[in-house]
Amino acid sequence: MSNITFIGxxxxxxxxxxxLIKAGHEVTVFDVMQPAIxxxxxxxxxxxxxxxxAVKNAEVIITMLQTGQQVHDVxxxxxxxxxxxxxxxxxxxxxxxxxxxxxxxxxxxxxxNIAMVDAPVSGGTAGAEAATLTFMVGGxxxxxxxxxxxxEKLGKKIVHAGTAGTGQxxxxxxxxxxxxxxxxxxxxxxxxxxxxxDPKKFFEISSNASGQCWSMxxxxxxxxxxxxxxxxxxxxxxxxxxxxxxxxxLAEHAAEDVNAFIPLGAExxxxxxRFVEQGNGExxxxxxxxxxxxx
Numbered sequence: 385m386s387n388i389t390f391i392g393x394x395x396x397x398x399x400x401x402x403x404l405i406k407a408g409h410e411v412t413v414f415d416v417m418q419p420a421i422x423x424x425x426x427x428x429x430x431x432x433x434x435x436x437x438a439v440k441n442a443e444v445i446i447t448m449l450q451t452g453q454q455v456h457d458v459x460x461x462x463x464x465x466x467x468x469x470x471x472x473x474x475x476x477x478x479x480x481x482x483x484x485x486x487x488x489x490x491x492x493x494x495x496x497n498i499a500m501v502d503a504p505v506s507g508g509t510a511g512a513e514a515a516t517l518t519f520m521v522g523g524x525x526x527x528x529x530x531x532x533x534x535x536e537k538l539g540k541k542i543v544h545a546g547t548a549g550t551g552q553x554x555x556x557x558x559x560x561x562x563x564x565x566x567x568x569x570x571x572x573x574x575x576x577x578x579x580x581x582d583p584k585k586f587f588e589i590s591s592n593a594s595g596q597c598w599s600m601x602x603x604x605x606x607x608x609x610x611x612x613x614x615x616x617x618x619x620x621x622x623x624x625x626x627x628x629x630x631x632x633x634l635a636e637h638a639a640e641d642v643n644a645f646i647p648l649g650a651e652x653x654x655x656x657x658r659f660v661e662q663g664n665g666e667x668x669x670x671x672x673x674x675x676x677x678x679x
Contacts, residue, residue: 393420397448452481490548504555522551570673605673614668622668
């Protein structure tokens with residue numbers, strides 16, 4: 385079993401690290417929040433006081449951080465993991481970040497003899513806990529094959545998207561669809577209720593008709609319909625609205641870079657911006673239905 389360093393122990397990183405421990409790997413963890421480290425220590429993880437210390441004996445390094453700048457800061461510089469990790473270490477970045485930053489890190493990793501893949505995920509905290517995440521992986525075929533056995537302990541679907549940065553591209557495009565579709569589902573339910581439709585009856589109809597989509601059947605924004613959806617737990621994330629907004633901004637920036645037209649993406653970004661500005665940044669993104677109902 386591999387010696388794995390896991391950096392970033394938030395809503396997603398915590399259950400992912402737990403699953404690696406359960407799979408028998410020796411896992412060393414680091415996070416800027418000490419309680420997050422303490423929680424994993426109780427699960428059997430080794431702990432470190434810094435990223436530098438954490439990667440000392442690593443065979444595999446995984447980062448699950450919130451922003452491209454955070455990933456860059458952890459990797460680069462004299463105390464960055466690229467300068468401190470053992471040669472030929474495998475580096476898996478499962479954060480959702482800018483494609484340009486990811487490709488820059490791939491290039492730097494190659495220069496340092498570090499095997500890197502970008503491997504963002506889909507499936508939310510429920511998928512992280514159940515080890516049923518989908519990984520979209522960018523990097524060389526050789527590096528993908530090294531990463532795959534590790535990722536298979538964390539997810540049910542591991543897809544090699546292509547060369548460096550294509551994992552990030554796939555994640556950005558996927559979450560563009562997700563953000564738009566959640567708004568569409570929320571609008572359908574909101575209009576239906578105002579027209580006198582019972583939400584459960586509407587779900588029964590639309591989930592078996594052409595309106596069916598993941599946002600409806602797996603993550604329904606109306607409480608009392610899909611048992612494990614955040615809507616049944618006061619919209620506790622899940623996937624925070626501020627993180628959805630971050631990904632929609634990433635999609636906008638990527639579209640600008642390649643001159644792509646995403647008008648619904650722009651509208652979704654505007655709606656989630658207003659939702660977050662009202663103090664809902666840490667509410668699950670499916671809570672957008674409450675914003676729609678109020679307007």
